[in-house]
Amino acid sequence: MQQQSAGRGLRIAAWVLAPLGLVLVLGAVGGIVLGGGLDGERFTVRGEAMRPTYSPGERLTVMQVGEGEIRRGDVVLVSVPGRYGNAPVVQRVIGLGGDHVESRDGTRVLVNGKEIDEPYVMRDKFAPAGAPTYDVTVPEGRLFLLGDHRANANDSRYFLSEQSGSVAASDVRGRVQDESAMSLWPLALGAFGALLTLVGVGLGIGGYVAGRRPGARMR
Incomplete structure (x- = not known):
């Protein structure tokens, strides 16, 4: 039962982190395309x-x-x-x-x-x-x-x-504006988003595996 709860918790965390990471990655890509987010x-x-x-x-x-x-x-x-x-x-x-x-x-x-x-x-x-x-x-x-x-x-x-x-x-x-500094934020945002996505995917896999273990099911 504890393993089943742990697996469910991991999957919930994955559902939150993975989409958030993807949103950040897409935002970073948009910032780069639009010139690093500078609008002046x-x-x-x-x-x-x-x-x-x-x-x-x-x-x-x-x-x-x-x-x-x-x-x-x-x-x-x-x-x-x-x-x-x-x-x-x-x-x-x-x-x-x-x-x-x-x-x-x-x-x-x-x-x-x-x-x-x-x-x-x-x-x-x-x-x-x-x-x-x-x-x-x-x-x-x-x-x-x-x-x-x-x-x-x-x-x-x-x-x-x-x-x-x-x-x-x-x-x-x-x-x-100091464009050399301003242009770094999309890269940093993209890297953080990619990290969140990977962590979310990893938690999702971990949650799925934990939920599939024989000991995770009630007998």
Whole structure:
């Protein structure tokens, strides 16, 4: 009797785990087919301003983000009226509204008096002769943006007469996503689903065998 109950329990677990695993596998396949689950604006990098982080010709996925969700260090796609021929550009958020941003030597950047760590900046061509210095307070509702390739980026440093070089947070079209990380979730989901399916099948077989044993039947 105990063996019969155990066999029934194993079969019930199999009926739950195997279909769930199959659903997860199908979801992972769908995510891969649809581009890793990313559903946003696609943008092609055209210039050198964001090297080495992003190179010309690289395709990026940009997801919409609320103005209040923008953080320092984010890479954003902006369309600034009157700049860059009104074409969208990708730049990095250095300062938010109210931040004091300065660079006294054109290289090191301080935000609110603290030098920030910038491992993303291209160092071999970091600061050409005559790199602009600046000492600004970012107006509320606006952002101070820089390119990662400081020697070849036409960013907030060159528009200081226009509200301290800042751009309106409302000009942000979206945040650039880390696709290398995002693209891993379908694979992980598929592997987990396949594992659940195998476990479910194994439990089903075990339950069937337990239920068929002579000792599992009442005499």
